[in-house]
Amino acid sequence: MRMRGAVTLVALGLALTGGTVDAQGKPASSTKQFKYKSGRIEQGILYSYVRSDLAGTKTGSVLVYVPDRKRVEILRVTPGVEGGQLLTGEMNWDTYTLRQFELWSEGKDGGRKRLATGSFSGEAMSMSVEDPALYRGAPGATTFTIPLVQLPAHIYSLDFVTLGLALRHFADPLGSVEIGVLSENLKVGPDSPNVLVSAGKATVAYVEEVNRDGITCMKYRITGPALGAEEGLLWLHKEKGYIQDAEIPVPSSPDWPDVKLTFRSAEKISEGDWPLRRISEISASPAK
Numbered sequence: 001m002r003m004r005g006a007v008t009l010v011a012l013g014l015a016l017t018g019g020t021v022d023a024q025g026k027p028a029s030s031t032k033q034f035k036y037k038s039g040r041i042e043q044g045i046l047y048s049y050v051r052s053d054l055a056g057t058k059t060g061s062v063l064v065y066v067p068d069r070k071r072v073e074i075l076r077v078t079p080g081v082e083g084g085q086l087l088t089g090e091m092n093w094d095t096y097t098l099r100q101f102e103l104w105s106e107g108k109d110g111g112r113k114r115l116a117t118g119s120f121s122g123e124a125m126s127m128s129v130e131d132p133a134l135y136r137g138a139p140g141a142t143t144f145t146i147p148l149v150q151l152p153a154h155i156y157s158l159d160f161v162t163l164g165l166a167l168r169h170f171a172d173p174l175g176s177v178e179i180g181v182l183s184e185n186l187k188v189g190p191d192s193p194n195v196l197v198s199a200g201k202a203t204v205a206y207v208e209e210v211n212r213d214g215i216t217c218m219k220y221r222i223t224g225p226a227l228g229a230e231e232g233l234l235w236l237h238k239e240k241g242y243i244q245d246a247e248i249p250v251p252s253s254p255d256w257p258d259v260k261l262t263f264r265s266a267e268k269i270s271e272g273d274w275p276l277r278r279i280s281e282i283s284a285s286p287a288k
Contacts, residue, residue, distance in 0.1 A: 026123055027148040028201075029095075030177045033170065034152070036093045040168040040241055041069045046277065047242055048264040051076065051159065053257055054249060062261060063281055064161055067271050069093075074161055075106070075278050078255075079286045083107045084278065085115075087158065095122065096152040096166040105131075108283045110275055116195070124148055125182060127196060134195050136254065138188040146194065150180035150201045156226070157184040157196070157252050159259055161243070164234065167204070168241035173218060176205035181226035184253045200225035202232075209238065213263075217244050242266065 047064040060078040067073070070090050077084040089101035100119040104112045115134055118127040126145045134140070154163040163179065170177065183199040185192060202224040210219050212235045222232035232248040246261040269277060 027150050027153075027180060028178070029151040030179065031095055031151055033172065033175070033177045034096050034166065035171040036169050038069055041066065041165075042240070042268075043068050044268050044270065045266055046269050046274070047266050049243075050262040050264055051078075052260050052262070054247060054260050056260075058256070060285070061264075061281060062159060062161070063278065065269075065274055065277075066165075067274070070099075072162065072165060073274070074158060075281060076159075077281055077285045081285075084282045084285075086112070086278065089162075091162065091165060092120065093169070095120070096169060097154065098162055103134075106278060106282065108279060110279050120148070120153065122151070125153065125196070127194075129195055135188050139190065139193065140188050140195055141193040144194040146182065146196065146198050148180050149198060150178055153180035153182060155182045155196065156199065156248070156250075157182075159252065159261055160222075160232075160234070160246060160248065163204070164236065164241075164243040164246075167220070167234075167236060174206045176203055178203050178224075183226070186251060186254055199227075202226040204234070207233075210235070212244050215244055215263075222248070237263075240266075 043066060045066050049062040050059060051062045052059040063075040065073040072089050072091060074087045075084050084106050086104040086106045087101055090099045092099035097120050102114060103116040104114050106112045115131040116127055116129045118125060124145050124147050128143045129140065132140065152166050154160055178201050181199040181202050182196050185194055185197045202222050205221050207219040207221050210217055216238045217235040218238050220234040222234065227250050230249045234243060235245040237244045243261060244263045249258045251257055252259045
């Protein structure tokens with residue numbers, strides 16, 4: 001697909017010795033098009049999704065837990081892959097972007113190992129990689145910084161879950177907005193040593209109100225340089241604002257040619273029950 005070449009070119013342009021990129025000034029910002037509404041965040045809600053490729057040949061799951069108005073935790077489980085990958089993060093409601101995050105691997109026994117940490121400033125995303133396994137055998141940077149081209153900025157490798165959270169606060173839900181996109185580096189190497197790269201900008205635009213699997217949804221189209229010549233779609237539950245469905249026809253990692261999220265359920269759980277729910281989801285995945 002065209003996006004593969006585009007991401008590689010972006011990575012080559014950004015990568016410098018040690019994985020650090022020179023500052024390029026403040027990014028463009030669309031944050032004034034958002035208005036924080038605390039009532040749009042349902043605290044203690046666990047959202048469950050089926051995660052698959054568009055062809056339906058590869059299927060896993062995603063759990064999104066929102067313990068309070070700032071924090072978000074995302075567990076991804078892929079059949080054939082040992083354990084799950086957990087991101088624990090905090091949203092910055094001034095920039096409608098993650099403020100900081102930690103990435104973990106988690107086993108069926110609940111044991112965790114931290115893989116990486118990251119943080120967003122108003123101008124860049126900085127990341128420290130603690131487990132070189134994230135680079136899939138390639139030599140990669142231990143620490144790196146990527147200038148942001150646009151705020152809000154979202155990591156596509158997280159299936160645009162944080163974008164869905166931000167859009168709950170879109171001041172004009174019938175309008176359009178530009179975002180910055182970071183994605184997993186599809187070709188890590190000496191000239192491109194960072195696990196994430198800037199994919200550029202994308203435009204998220206309202207299309208129409210539709211019935212999606214019996215649910216009234218707001219349909220949005222995602223286009224722009226970050227997706228190359230392709231077009232992604234998001235369906236947000238009209239009343240609650242959460243992602244009901246998503247179809248993004250570009251690679252999210254070397255293992256996933258594209259991504260589809262399909263809503264399974266939403267339930268209120270306590271923080272004390274959340275670790276057990278993760279263990280249950282990981283244990284239910286077919287053995288490697």
